[in-house]
Amino acid sequence: MADGIYVSMCGAVARAEQLDAVADNLANAQTPGFKAARPAFESFLAPGAAQDKRYAAAVATGIDLRPGPTQRTGNALDVVPEAGMFLTVRTAGGGTAYTRDGRLTLDPDRRLVSDGRPLLSPRGEPIVLPPDLEARVDAAGRVWAGDVEVAALGLARLDGPVDRVGPSLLAPGAGGRALPAEGAVRSGELELGNAGALEASIQLVSAQRAYEASLQAIQTYRQLDQRAVEVARVK
Structure with a gap:
């Protein structure tokens, strides 16, 4: 179960970085000259880990130079x-x-x-x-x-x-x-800023839900680990 916890933790960390970027974009939607941050994500295989699991990471945050309204x-x-x-x-x-x-x-x-x-x-x-x-x-x-x-x-x-x-x-x-x-x-x-308020709000909700899903997955894996330990004790 440990691999599942690590996968979920990586997903939560990546989504937390996305939340920070999107929240900053939303806060500055009306700031003159502001350019939105766009996080980039990547999946990878961890050395020594199970090869059927992919880990997520926010590898870079680019700046969107497109003009705003x-x-x-x-x-x-x-x-x-x-x-x-x-x-x-x-x-x-x-x-x-x-x-x-x-x-x-x-x-x-x-x-x-x-x-x-x-x-x-x-x-x-x-x-x-x-x-x-x-x-x-x-x-x-x-x-x-x-x-x-x-x-x-x-x-x-x-x-x-x-x-x-x-x-x-x-x-x-x-x-x-x-x-x-x-x-x-x-x-x-x-x-004005090139991150529209509506667009940033939608991205914020989506990122928040993905972050909460990763936290829920971590909790589920922990419960499964605990049950496995209790079953082993009974035997």
Whole structure:
């Protein structure tokens, strides 16, 4: 019976990881720029175990880069990069990361920021606007202060694996890279998370039921083991 318990335990662990990912997707369904996590599962034969049993495991969690739905805001500093491109930002640690969270604002130093992180130009420099002038971003990704062009948004395309380093913040993973790109943006709009609330809710219920089934299987195998021990004692 021990093999059955181990198979069920592996299934429960894999489903627990799926539950964490789906719950995070559901919680961020309306978060601008959020990209859903998609766990990948694999079955395997355990060394030395019975060869008629397969064990499950969550082997990787990929990030779904498909665009999410957009929402019209009319704000001149809300942007959606076209063609799946990402805005380039500087992290608190001084590194570079990428986001589609287009809620741009000006910090006290008049730097253009996304969620508090400075936006970078194609040259990798923070975009600073002069005082007392209204800021806007045009369709070509150029940043204006009044009638003066200040800089352009640094846009990039992510190629290969990516890692999430914040709720709406990504960085190239092992073997991945960020390629500088030129392109357009849509002003006055925001892109929301690409995990639909209905889809994530259905996945959450399905994963929860599968997790509970694995726990029930573990309990059943334990009861069978206990009965086998009691029968052996009687004999």
